[in-house]
Amino acid sequence: MSTDRMLNALRQGDVKGAASIADEVGEISSVDGELNRAMIYRAAGEMLKALRSLDNALALNPYSFTALLSKGYVLECLGKNKDSAEVYTNALMVAPPIDTLPKGMQEAIKSAEQLVARVKQEKYEYIKSQLDDDLGSLSGLERKRMRECMELYTGRKKSYRSEPVDLLVPGLPAIQFFERKYFPWLEGLESCTDVFLNELQSLVVGGKAGFNPYINYAKGTPVNQWKELDGSRKWSTYYLWRDGDVQERASNECPKSTQILSDIPMAHQLGLAPNAVFSALAPETKIPPHNGSTNARLLVHLPLIVPESCGFRVGNEVRKWEVGSAWVFDDTIEHEAWNDSSLDRYILIFDVWNPLLSVEEVEFVSKLMKSSDSWRVL
Incomplete structure (x- = not known):
């Protein structure tokens, strides 16, 4: 099969030959097949073709952790950090427990988390710079609440709820530290x-x-x-x-x-x-x-x-x-x-x-x- 041929060429170190065979291969109706083709394109430095293969894989299974993680990496290589962060976020949501993964993938997850955090911080800093004057016009409590609103909106912070192990009184606001x-x-x-x-x-x-x-x-x-x-x-x-x-x-x-x-x-x-x-x-x-x-x-x-x-x-x-x-x-x-x-x-x-x-x-x-x-x- 053509997919076997392109993998064999890659194993033999013939990256260009493997990429050429990948070009010849028609539709691949399996996630693993598209992942393999994307891997070959990545090795050949043909990131746009790798991206297309990964999109094909995700069309077959939108929840494929490996495809999402790979797509995030390819977008990062293309300098599209904002798009990469969105894809990485989806990958992290469906990631298996990190200690069950091989070391290389564990490192990839940590790198993805770092990029996501950087992009969230950049987004927060930009929005904050646009709204600094507006924040300054608010009262102390209003300013604190709206600053946290920005942090939650940009993903810089996570929202937490009141989740008692025993008795919940409904309707009470979830206030972390009281005034x-x-x-x-x-x-x-x-x-x-x-x-x-x-x-x-x-x-x-x-x-x-x-x-x-x-x-x-x-x-x-x-x-x-x-x-x-x-x-x-x-x-x-x-x-x-x-x-x-x-x-x-x-x-x-x-x-x-x-x-x-x-x-x-x-x-x-x-x-x-x-x-x-x-x-x-x-x-x-x-x-x-x-x-x-x-x-x-x-x-x-x-x-x-x-x-x-x-x-x-x-x-x-x-x-x-x-x-x-x-x-x-x-x-x-x-x-x-x-x-x-x-x-x-x-x-x-x-x-x-x-x-x-x-x-x-x-x-x-x-x-x-x-x-x-x-x-x-x-």
């Missing part, structure tokens, strides 16, 4: 940073007694992304409040901290909340991307001991902790944390109600979750 105006007590909390820090340091000096693995599944439970941290002290917590009750040990060892928290409007639910902990993350440890239980509640972070090279991401926004500077975020949006330093990182974490819920809704959600718990023991 401080909703929590007038935050400044008072931050003014107590030294109090929390002093009691935390007493625990640390005492050998971190009372700190236990935060992830600790029962034997036989699927651990999913928590395999590395399950039962590990790399991420450990000391409970000040747990399932709605102040802890006796904490009351004795951290009396000022527990008292300060008792004066803060935490999310009180009988037998469920609030929970408040000193959270310790060991050196060179990462908390994998995950989602919290319900968007009816939010989490507060107050950084206490934060070495360099620590970070935190909620959705598409990455922040660095600053000692004594608190924030409130929706933990039902995918989030992760890391400590790339050589020292332990410590923060105070506790939960509060979502301020966008009415008092009546808070009461209803509390009863709803409690009734679910009571059903389990029937």
Whole structure:
């Protein structure tokens, strides 16, 4: 067959001869046949002919990963980076797990990802330059929202939704980090940073007694992304409040901290909340991307001991902790944390109600979750 002839010529190093045979071959009714012809044209430097063959392959199977990746590369070789980025994006959407591919294709995928990122950045920078004056005329919140809108529109950032593992209150906006105006007590909390820090340091000096693995599944439970941290002290917590009750040990060892928290409007639910902990993350440890239980509640972070090279991401926004500077975020949006330093990182974490819920809704959600718990023991 002619396809065998052109491949044999290529194997023998006769690139021109293989390309000449490829010209003679008529319609090839298989994806692999067109991919082979495109490969020969690429080897011969005839990129436009390679592109035509790849289009033929994609006409037969629009979801062919190899054809899409190859077409993206040919377009890149032709200097059509914008078109290449679009094709590469489609290829990456249907790519098999990268660790199942040969090394050469893994490198091709990484190169494709880099070009896509460059093109998205170029598009964003161009649009931003066109709209800088318009952004400057907006208020602080409007400017932040419209800048993120541009980043999402140009593909520079990804949109994240609220995806709780337990209870979703519909209609609540998926806000990654909440504005401080909703929590007038935050400044008072931050003014107590030294109090929390002093009691935390007493625990640390005492050998971190009372700190236990935060992830600790029962034997036989699927651990999913928590395999590395399950039962590990790399991420450990000391409970000040747990399932709605102040802890006796904490009351004795951290009396000022527990008292300060008792004066803060935490999310009180009988037998469920609030929970408040000193959270310790060991050196060179990462908390994998995950989602919290319900968007009816939010989490507060107050950084206490934060070495360099620590970070935190909620959705598409990455922040660095600053000692004594608190924030409130929706933990039902995918989030992760890391400590790339050589020292332990410590923060105070506790939960509060979502301020966008009415008092009546808070009461209803509390009863709803409690009734679910009571059903389990029937």
